[in-house]
Amino acid sequence: MGTKCPKLKRPNGGWNSAHGTWAVQTELPRRPSGTRRQARRIGFDTQEAARDHLDHIKTVLGVAEGDGQAAIKAGDLIEQAIRKRTHLPGTDEVRRRIGGGADTRETVPTVGEWLNEWLAGKKKLAASTRLSYQGHITNYLAPHLGWVRLDKLGTGHLQTMFEAIEETNDHIRTSRASDDAQVRASVHGMRTVSVSTEHRIRATLRSALSAAVSRPDLPLQVNVASHIELESAPGPKPVVWSAERVARFRKTGEVPAPVMVWTPEQTGRFLERARRDRLYALFHLIALKGPRRGEAVGLEWDSVRLDDGAIGITTQVVQLGWDTAVSTPKSAAGRRTITLDEDTVDVLKPWRKRQRQERLKAGEAWVESGRVFTHPDGTGLHPGWVSGLFCRIAAEAGLPPISLHGLRHGAASLSLAAGVDVKVVSSELGHSTTSFTQDTYQSVFPDVAKAAAEATAKLLPLTKARSAD
The missing domain is CATH 1.10.150.130 (Tyrosine recombinase, N-terminal domain)
Incomplete structure (x- = not known):
């Protein structure tokens, strides 16, 4: 009939590309409900290709080896592949999916x-x-x-x-x-x-x-x-302890958001109070440069170059319940160098001198950990203990509560408000993308908006830090 064949076109007028090709149709094992089903696929260019496809179906079904339930599962896999117009599963995949040829458990676990x-x-x-x-x-x-x-x-x-x-x-x-x-x-x-x-x-x-x-x-x-679909989970954005929020907190005890940060004035008050503590240098470093708690606690002198004004973040102390472990940062971005401002260098130098004096005083009792921040006997600090100390100092300063990690948020926000390039801030915080830094950490401090071009350290009322006596 040639071009006059009525089956060359579909009822809607479109070209029937399957006409003139070979098709395959065969019975599959009945569905679990007992209803019949067939495997049907069209569009094979040659009879040989169609026969190979049919043989493949039979081979796949043969994996079940007379097992009724396994045969149903094999039929499910074939039916699914045909419906999605994908390649038929191989025998190895079918054996894996239905358990054929593998040791099966006597009972299915809960x-x-x-x-x-x-x-x-x-x-x-x-x-x-x-x-x-x-x-x-x-x-x-x-x-x-x-x-x-x-x-x-x-x-x-x-x-x-x-x-x-x-x-x-x-x-x-x-x-x-x-x-x-x-x-x-x-x-x-x-x-x-x-x-x-x-x-x-x-x-x-x-x-x-x-x-x-x-x-x-x-x-x-x-x-x-x-x-299962869940509500989207955007990361919590830092919220500043404004005067209005502080007043409401004093009245109700309610913290406005999961992540709170201090204003520059509040951070300055904290650092002024922290000066009286032996570990002032630790809190100064976190407040201005924003290392994570575990990174600051795990910082080693071998990674500090005070003459160059830089520290390397290569290790961290992670808290596991109350136990701790030393590990490396999870990502390549986490392994980084942080540039220090002059004030922070001026804080760390006398701290290093004090620690050396403590080592001489301790004598043989000194525990050589190599850590920058230690107890007076040289033992490393526990991250949870440091958080507790931070909260006590903040309370003594009469400040609204934030977590120690909130100091890191504040350091990032201060840097961005000071006009530091977001790429620099992102790199020093150890973030993999600048968009994450900008979206998460850029809190707006109204009282420093006009000072956006100033250096981060100059945003704080505290301009020159002294070590604890």
């Missing part, structure tokens, strides 16, 4: 059992990451999902867990706002779970389930954690 097995098998995790995973498992995943058999876990279970977390958050917030002192006391010390933490909980579960899907001895084909 979610709790698998989470513990998965975490125990993660031999190369950083200690801090392991602690984070364990916290997610112990506090959330195991209590809510641990009883569910792994292959029975569904999105509904996850939705119920996150709804329960939100209900607890609501209870804590409502109780905190109660006029009843006993009700407020009932949630004392309890913390709400942030959206960011919910995302991290899901990420932990998703990683564990991804490992389970790849295991041939586990009957898991879908990672349900990948199909």
Whole structure:
């Protein structure tokens, strides 16, 4: 019939590219519901290509080797590939997905059992990451999902867990706002779970389930954690302790935001009070140059070049519960050089002299850690202990509360407000992108907006720092 063949065009008038090609159609194992299904694919240029495709389907189905449930799963994989117009799975993949040819477990583990097995098998995790995973498992995943058999876990279970977390958050917030002192006391010390933490909980579960899907001895084909949507989790932006916010805090005790920073005047008041403390130099360094707590605590003299006005960030002390460990920064951006201003150099030089005097006084009792900041006997500082000292000094200065990390936020904000190029600030903070620096740390201080061209150190009322006596 040639060009007059009525099948050359589709009903809508479009060209039927499949006409004149070979097609394949064969029965697949019935669905679990018992309904029939077929594997049908068209568009093969030759009879040989169509026959090869049909033979491949038969080979894949042959992996099931008479196992009815395995045959259904193999049929599912074929049907899915045809529907998505992707290549058919190979026999190795089918064996892995349905457990054919692999040692299978006598019983399917529960979610709790698998989470513990998965975490125990993660031999190369950083200690801090392991602690984070364990916290997610112990506090959330195991209590809510641990009883569910792994292959029975569904999105509904996850939705119920996150709804329960939100209900607890609501209870804590409502109780905190109660006029009843006993009700407020009932949630004392309890913390709400942030959206960011919910995302991290899901990420932990998703990683564990991804490992389970790849295991041939586990009957898991879908990672349900990948199909749960959570509220977006933008990073908390620093909020300045303005006079109005301080007044409200004095009245209600409520902290306006998760991340608070001081104004330059407040930071100056803190440093003036901190001058009386032996470790003033540590707080001065964090307030002006913004190293992380663990980086400052782990700083070694071998990485300090006071004559050049620079320090190298190569190690950090991480806190694991109350235990500590020394590690390197996680990213290449974290391993960096920080340029010191003259005031900070003038603070560190007498501190170095004082530490040398303490070493002579301690004699054989001196513990050689190589650290810049130590106790009088040379032992290294515990990050948690430093945070506690910081909070005590801030309280003695009559300042509204911020975390020690808030000094780092403040240092970044001061630098940006002073007109320091965001690329320089980002590099010295150890961020991988400048956009993260600008979006997260650029707090606006109204009282320094006109002084944007001044150096960072000049933003502080404190211009020359002295070491503690």
